Amino acid sequence: MLSSDPIGQAVHNFHFKRINKPVTIYADGFDPDYVQPSYFFRSFEQMPQIEQLALQKARGHVLDVGACAGCHSIYLQNKGIEVTALERSALCCGVLKDRNIQNVIHxxxxxxxxxxxxxxxxxxxxTGIAGTxxxxxxxxKHLKKLLKPDGQILIDSSDLIYLYMDEDGSALVDLNSENYYGELVYQTEYNGQKGTEFPWLYLDPENLKExxxxxxxxxxxxxxxxxxATIKHA
Incomplete structure (x- = not known):
């Protein structure tokens, strides 16, 4: 049976029922990964350093894209920063509203x-949202339309080149491949139900700059x- 929103269901069940059953994440060529729904409710102290830095740099009216359970939005809102939580999952939106996020857009x-x-x-x-x-x-270009003239985009990513590196530091990447090495296809599963596959992009800094x-x-x-990366109008 297919479910289009395994992560949303897991987040919803954890928030309202305290069920912390993991989400399984599949990607071709990799072992399955497991994420506990509680991770989406982490505090500022539990966040990776990159996330902490981004939240400290956030200013003005903030759009939190893919807000999920709202850990970033809650931190900013508690600091008195105006934040709008954008989320495509109806289940996650229900959680965001129940957690008293003031501005939620489904x-x-x-x-x-x-x-x-x-x-x-x-x-x-x-960068994963771009897909490819x-x-x-x-x-x-779409983000640029949503950005004020003096605004900033704060976005994180990982350069997957390290997966192809030898011990001497050289990298073996097929430059003739049709697909960029940072393009993956994911599928999530929760409680025996799988979602549809979706593309996800990991981007290296030089490609991002270009x-x-x-x-x-x-x-x-x-x-x-x-x-x-901090991205601004040129």
């Missing part, structure tokens, strides 16, 4: 056209394989 990112924001926050590998490298320009330039944006990038 929508896909690409269906949101107003208002504009001072900070657009995309965490937990925010080919789709990343349209993704950035695509931002093409869209009339500029970035300040972080270091190493996991990084936080």
């Amino acid at each position: 929508s896909d990112l690409y269906n949101l056209h107003s208002p504009t924001f001072d900070t657009i926050l995309l965490l937990m590998n925010g 490298l080919h789709g990343f320009n349209n993704f950035l 695509h931002a330039k093409q869209c009339g944006l500029k970035i300040e990038k972080g270091d190493h394989f996991d990084f936080l």
